[in-house]
Amino acid sequence: MSKQTWLTGITTSGTPHLGNYVGAIRPAVEASHNHEQEGFYFLADYHALIKNQDPALLRQSRLEISAAWLALGLDTEHSTFYRQSDIPEIPELTWILTCLTAKGLMNRAHAYKAVVQDNLDNGASDPDKGITMGLFGYPILMSADILMFKATHVPVGRDQVQHLEMARDIAQRFNHHYGEHLVLPQVVVDERGSVLQGLDGRKMSKSYGNTIPLFESSKKLRKSIMKIKTNSQEPGEPKDPDGNTVFDIYKAFASDEQCAALAEAYAQGIAWGEAKQQLFELVDGVLSEPRERYDELMANPAQIDAVLAQGALKAREHSRPFLEQLRRAVGVA
Ligand code: TRP
Numbered sequence: 001m002s003k004q005t006w007l008t009g010i011t012t013s014g015t016p017h018l019g020n021y022v023g024a025i026r027p028a029v030e031a032s033h034n035h036e037q038e039g040f041y042f043l044a045d046y047h048a049l050i051k052n053q054d055p056a057l058l059r060q061s062r063l064e065i066s067a068a069w070l071a072l073g074l075d076t077e078h079s080t081f082y083r084q085s086d087i088p089e090i091p092e093l094t095w096i097l098t099c100l101t102a103k104g105l106m107n108r109a110h111a112y113k114a115v116v117q118d119n120l121d122n123g124a125s126d127p128d129k130g131i132t133m134g135l136f137g138y139p140i141l142m143s144a145d146i147l148m149f150k151a152t153h154v155p156v157g158r159d160q161v162q163h164l165e166m167a168r169d170i171a172q173r174f175n176h177h178y179g180e181h182l183v184l185p186q187v188v189v190d191e192r193g194s195v196l197q198g199l200d201g202r203k204m205s206k207s208y209g210n211t212i213p214l215f216e217s218s219k220k221l222r223k224s225i226m227k228i229k230t231n232s233q234e235p236g237e238p239k240d241p242d243g244n245t246v247f248d249i250y251k252a253f254a255s256d257e258q259c260a261a262l263a264e265a266y267a268q269g270i271a272w273g274e275a276k277q278q279l280f281e282l283v284d285g286v287l288s289e290p291r292e293r294y295d296e297l298m299a300n301p302a303q304i305d306a307v308l309a310q311g312a313l314k315a316r317e318h319s320r321p322f323l324e325q326l327r328r329a330v331g332v333a
Helices: 018-032 045-051 055-071 089-098 103-107 110-121 138-148 158-178 218-226 245-253 256-267 272-298 301-330
Strands: 005-011 038-044 079-083 153-156 186-189
Touching: 005 018, 005 045, 005 138, 018 038, 018 055, 018 153, 018 245, 038 045, 038 055, 038 138, 038 301, 045 055, 045 138, 055 079, 055 272, 055 301, 079 301, 089 138, 089 158, 089 301, 103 110, 103 138, 103 158, 138 158, 138 301, 153 158, 158 186, 158 301, 218 272, 245 256, 245 272, 256 272, 272 301
Parallel strands: 005 038, 005 153, 038 079, 153 186
Antiparallel strands: none
16 A cells, blocks of 8 residues: 555644644644644644734734644644645645636535524525635635645545545546546544544634634633633532533543543442543643643744744745646646
8 A cells, every 4th residue: 555645634723722722733742643644733723814904913822822832742843833824835736726626516515504594594685695715715725735745645624525425526527637646635634532522512723712722821721711601500419411512622631441430430429520520630731741741832922933934945845846736737838
């Protein structure tokens, strides 16, 4: 079998939270240490621009998210770590793919449809109210990210699975027209709980304002965890771990034995406060060392940018010749 290429990106639109860690950062860090495969890990700052038009926030988020990946041990020697906007070949490929992509395919994107549905529910006169072409074409930019580096495996949260199907569709269409240039990527969903629940039990997401930040102080982390919404069951009442947010997050960090022990404690009627305390201790233990490295990096942003600049050079060794090949294939070169 030929060498696998793993690639994933994270949108730089906020402070990294536990959901990002479980869904994207942890699998990427683990994969980056596997030298059997090639790894590309990047900051999707052009994706962030779709929803965020605050330049200072965008910059801050880029630093925080890069620092998080580095602090958690991403192997930047064996893998390539860069930011999307440093690779001009990506938007060039995006345009080439845009010219091949059926509008109908984009009409079916869940993220787009959700906004249209909101507009309809709110009685807006235009169902496309507030929707930019950036949002509409989001899956095409994401396809370019993936196809540019011939990724074979793309680890993402479950909510991104449709985008991967679209990337395959678009690649197939390109290959059908122009010959077998693009590699069809395969989605990898981390079953340990790649979509984590947030404070209110919905998916942990910046857009719901229900996140637990990855690198706040121990004290603040405890406070956040104590805010997780639970039901009104009293201590002593047996509790159901299924679908319970505290358990959901615990599971994403714990070993099988630890999970079994907490499930047993639930059956015995553990108090919510105590379950949360156990969750805090577990998560705090995992994050305390990386937290120190994170603080050091954030105090020295030039160091972060130097790592990213190095990564961009490495990434462009792939993207430049490959885009040239694609430009020839479509007839603009
Ligand atoms: N859309 C992804 C998310 O929101 C981020 C992303 C952008 C990505 N480009 C990508 C993920 C390419 C994997 C591959 O989580």
